[in-house]
Amino acid sequence: MQPSQPPHQPSQSSQSSQPTPPFNFPAARRLREALGMAHGHVAYGMRASYGLSYVTPETIAAWERGLAAPTSAELTALAGTLWCSPGELMGAATTLREHRIARGLAPEDVARGAGVELQVYLHMEETNTWRGNERQSAALAEVLRLPLPDFINVTGRGEDLADLLRRAVTTRWQGYVRPVGKMLPVRKRHVEDVLQQLHADYQSRMVRTLSWGGGAGADASGSAGQDFLDKILEHFWAQVRGTGSGGG
Structure with missing residues (x-):
């Protein structure tokens, strides 16, 4: 209105x-x-x-x-x-400022909702660099009603999350539940389910490629594995959507 x-x-x-x-x-x-x-x-x-x-x-x-x-x-x-x-x-919002504008919110509204000083928030918006702590980040996601992929993108955590996920699927996924969970306002149990499934998908892909590859199995396996790792965020978000997320 x-x-x-x-x-x-x-x-x-x-x-x-x-x-x-x-x-x-x-x-x-x-x-x-x-x-x-x-x-x-x-x-x-x-x-x-x-x-x-x-x-x-x-x-x-x-x-x-x-x-x-x-x-x-x-x-x-x-x-x-x-x-x-x-x-x-608007087209697709990609920055902190664009998400705020899309919601029709003033900077004061977002700063207050996220629990940060207005001038601090304005600087983060100007530089498109979110520096809030875990509690403030969760509050930001709620104020701006950010889907999880947008939340990670806006807070500049995409590459850090991808690095954690790559290590989780190639080693012991259990050791990455806590660090991944700290980046996302998602239940611990949900993170466990997603990481376990990603790990299983990656390992089964490697095994299948080796069994089908014949003499070139090692090269084929390496290529298939690298392709999965390159698209790890896509696989992660697909699993998150597929199993449902929850806060807390």
Whole structure:
């Protein structure tokens, strides 16, 4: 819903210094047309309700044709005018800031929900480097309603997780339950189930390749094993989805 009072609008110079969020311009056109609004109606709504005096029908048309993209503040105003969430007008969010914008949250909301100081949070958002502890990370995932793959990506833990998983499937998986569990807001039992299955999948693949490979068995096994390890995160998320996750 549109707010009764327009939010504070930063200057255009300050907006231009920030990267524009990914914009789904076909969705913007579909939503506008579904409401029976012309470009001029949308532009007027953004001017009247959000104080964006520079927005014209040509601005809206350019956005819908992919010739330009709105800033985060413009995207929020456009979403309010089209009676939708900012996330409905965005492409896939990949950064901390983009996930916040997609949820229509202010930095203060995320900082408070995650239990970090506002200035600390703003710096982490600006550098796209999450430095929160385990409790704060779990709170961040809840505030932004992040699926686990997005949570790992946003907190910059993807490569660390992949390294742990590679070691888990090639050695004794039991020794990696705790370190993997510390990275994810997931039940210990669920982590155990996923790691055990990944380990079994990797080992069975190695055995099958050796038995089918004949004289070239060692080379074939090495290739199959490396392919599995290269895609370890894909296998991990597939197992997580397949067995169901739970917090705590």
